[in-house]
Amino acid sequence: xxxxxxGGVNVRLVFMANSAAQASAFAADxxxxxxxxxxxxxxxxxxxxxxxxxxxxxxxxKKILATKYSTFADEWSRNASSFVQVxxxxxxxxxxxxxxxxxGETWSEA
Numbered sequence: 001x002x003x004x005x006x007g008g009v010n011v012r013l014v015f016m017a018n019s020a021a022q023a024s025a026f027a028a029d030x031x032x033x034x035x036x037x038x039x040x041x042x043x044x045x046x047x048x049x050x051x052x053x054x055x056x057x058x059x060x061x062k063k064i065l066a067t068k069y070s071t072f073a074d075e076w077s078r079n080a081s082s083f084v085q086v087x088x089x090x091x092x093x094x095x096x097x098x099x100x101x102x103x104g105e106t107w108s109e110a
Contacts, residue, residue, distance in 0.1 A: 056080060 018037050025033035061077035064070060076083050 018034065021037040022030050022033045057077045057080050060080050061073050064073040064076055069076075
């Protein structure tokens with residue numbers, strides 16, 4: 001696993017934002033400020049992953065439909081994250097049928 005190129009700057013920014021949220025609150029509201037910060041951060045991550053995943057799958061399907069592998073577009077777009085292993089040269093049982101021969105090999109024209 002490679003280290004993040006930013007050297008952990010993102011982690012520091014997250015903790016600084018939490019501190020800023022608590023610093024702007026009254027002492028009696030500190031627990032609520034921390035809880036609200038954590039809640040909205042988690043909610044934003046959840047929505048961000050869901051929305052970006054849906055966009056990726058739809059664009060991926062549209063791009064595959066424009067190629068000679070259009071018959072696989074529905075199958076591949078439903079599980080697009082697993083397809084990454086096939087693109088990298090590994091195998092995945094879901095994609096071995098229908099032309100993919102295995103690791104390091106290419107798609108057949110069968």
